[in-house]
Structures are given as structure tokens and as C-alpha cells.
Amino acid sequence: MKFANRNVQLGENVRLGKNVSIGDNTTIYDNVIIEDNAIICNNCVIGEPGRAYYYQDGSYIQPETVIGAGALIRSHNIIYAGSTFGENFTTGHRVTVRENSHFGRDCQAGTLTDIQGNVVFGDYCKMHSNVHICEFSTIGDYVFIYPYTVFTNDARPPSNSYKGPTIGDYSIITVHCIVLPEVQIGKNCLVGANSVVNKDMPDFSFAVGSPAKIVRDVRELGGGGQYPWMYNFERGMPWQGIGFEEWSKK
Numbered sequence: 440m441k442f443a444n445r446n447v448q449l450g451e452n453v454r455l456g457k458n459v460s461i462g463d464n465t466t467i468y469d470n471v472i473i474e475d476n477a478i479i480c481n482n483c484v485i486g487e488p489g490r491a492y493y494y495q496d497g498s499y500i501q502p503e504t505v506i507g508a509g510a511l512i513r514s515h516n517i518i519y520a521g522s523t524f525g526e527n528f529t530t531g532h533r534v535t536v537r538e539n540s541h542f543g544r545d546c547q548a549g550t551l552t553d554i555q556g557n558v559v560f561g562d563y564c565k566m567h568s569n570v571h572i573c574e575f576s577t578i579g580d581y582v583f584i585y586p587y588t589v590f591t592n593d594a595r596p597p598s599n600s601y602k603g604p605t606i607g608d609y610s611i612i613t614v615h616c617i618v619l620p621e622v623q624i625g626k627n628c629l630v631g632a633n634s635v636v637n638k639d640m641p642d643f644s645f646a647v648g649s650p651a652k653i654v655r656d657v658r659e660l661g662g663g664g665q666y667p668w669m670y671n672f673e674r675g676m677p678w679q680g681i682g683f684e685e686w687s688k689k
Contacts, residue, residue: 450486450501456508468520469501474508481514488520489538507544519556531568543580545675561608563676576603579626581669581676585614594620607642609669627667629657643667 444463453467456475461467465479468486479485486504502521506512510528518524518536525544534548537556546560549568558572561580566572570584573592578584592603604618607626612618615633623639630636631647640646645657645666657666665671669683678686 444481462514468504470520471504471506473506474510474526476508477506477510477512479506479510479512480516483512483514484517485512486520487517502538513550522556525562537574545677549586558603573601573603573620575601577605579606579608579610581609582606583611585612585616587614588612588616588618590618592620604636609667611668627657629660629666 444461446464447461448466450467450469450471452470454472456473456477458476459473460478462479462481462483464481465483468488471486473479485506486501488501491499504518504520505523507524507526507528509526510524511530513530513532515533516530519538521538522536522540524542525546527545528542530548531550531552533550534552536548536554539557540554542560543562545562546564548554548566549570551568552566552570554572555574557574558576560578561582563580564578564582566584567586569586571589573590575592576590590604592601602621604620604622604624606612606624607628609626610624610628612630613632616630617635618624619635619637622636624630624636625640625642625644627643628640629645630651631645633649634647634651635649636646636651640653643656643658644653645655645660646653660666673679673682
């Protein structure tokens with residue numbers, strides 16, 4: 440590990456891998472694991488305790504938090520205890536990830552993203568800036584979520600019953616969308632800008648509008664050939680350089 444900076448606070452049972460960098464004014468709470476080659480930038484909090492730590496008796500036990508190898512956590516991030524992040528997790532600035540959030544490998548959370556905890560992300564998920572993900576959401580692999588999109592989980596607010604959306608592999612939610620509670624969006628779907636999704640979408644659907652309506656199969660867009668997008672986009676994907684079709688044969 441290397442501490443090139445000042446005022447770094449480490450809790451108990453913190454385990455740091457090889458070549459870990461931690462920036463100025465960063466606090467690492469108890470039971471945090473930061474794996475090899477990770478970078479934690481200035482003014483971050485890793486392993487922020489849950490509510491029970493502050494408001495209940497001494498029975499609180501700090502859960503383990505794991506930051507995977509090769510992560511880049513930029514400045515002013517707050518990551519709560521009990522969350523796990525696969526290798527190469529990357530954030531923008533001022534990202535909040537609440538407790539019990541679980542990410543696969545090579546995921547990205549853009550600046551000012553707010554993840555409200557108890558969520559599951561697959562691999563290679565990309566959230567752009569100003570995305571809000573509600574509690575109890577489930578997101579598959581290779582899902583792209585664009586700026587100012589909001590997921591919701593309370594169908595009859597205020598209530599005590601919460602269930603977030605479920606998003607299938609390779610689906611894309613574009614800018615300024617709202618996805619309502621319990622909605623299930625299938626695989627290879629595309630949600631157009633400014634849409635409010637209040638009903639389930641089967642695989643390969645293109646939906647747009649408020650409320651969103653399914654207007655066609657994504658494979659028909661642009662005369663065909665643009666979607667599924669994996670055959671036409673490879674930057675940062677595991678099939679870069681060989682193509683999705685060849686990669687998927689492995």
C-alpha cells in the first residue's frame with residue numbers, strides 16, 4: 440500500500456492489498472477490504488456505518504465492505520458498509536452508495552449518482568451522471584443507464600412496501616427516464632428519452648413516452664442492424680477487438 444497523502448484515518452481490521460493509494464482526508468471504517476491496485480481519492484468515506492451504529496445500542500456489528508482490485512473511487516464518494524464491488528469499479532465525483540449494494544466487475548457510477556442500497560448489479564453496468572437507483576432494484580449484466588434517470592420502489596407512497604425495478608441484460612435506459620416500482624424490463628430493451636415506464640417490457644422491446652408504450656422490436660430500429668447494440672459497440676467491453684459474436688462463442 441502507499442499513503443502519499445495526509446490525514447488518512449483507518450479503522451480496525453482494515454485490509455489493504457498491494458499498491459493501494461488513499462487520498463487526503465479519507466476515512467476507512469472497520470472491516471473494509473481494499474484489494475490490489477485500487478485508488479481511493481481525496482475526501483472519501485469507505486465503510487460508512489449504517490443507521491444502527493448511531494442510534495441503537497452497542498450490539499451493532501460493522502459488516503464487511505469489499506472494494507475490488509483496480510477500483511478507482513474519485514473524490515468525495517461515500518460508500519456504506521456491507522457493500523461489495525467487483526474489480527475495476529469506477530466512479531465519478533460525489534457518488535453515494537448505501538449499504539448492502541453489490542456490484543459485479545467493471546461497473547461504473549458517474550458523478551452525483553445516488554444508489555440507495557440493497558441493490559444488485561451484474562457485470563459491466565454503466566451509470567452516467569445524476570442517476571438515482573432506489574432500494575431493492577436488480578440490474579443485470581451490460582446495462583447502460585443514462586443521466587437524470589430515476590428508479591422508484593414505492594407504488595403507493597408513503598408505505599412500508601418497497602420493490603424496485605428489475606432490468607435485464609444488455610438493456611439501455613436513456614436520459615430523463617423514470618422507471619416505476621416492480622416494473623420488469625427484459626433483455627436487450629431500449630427505453631427512449633423522457634419516458635415513464637409503468638408496465639413490464641418483454642425482451643427486445645423499444646418503448647417511449649409517458650406512459651411508455653412499446654412501439655416496435657429494437658431489431659427493427661434504423662432499418663435493422665443497430666440493435667442489439669453489442670454487435671456495433673465494443674469500447675471497454677470484454678469483446679473489444681474480437682467482436683461480440685466471436686466472444687459469445689467462448
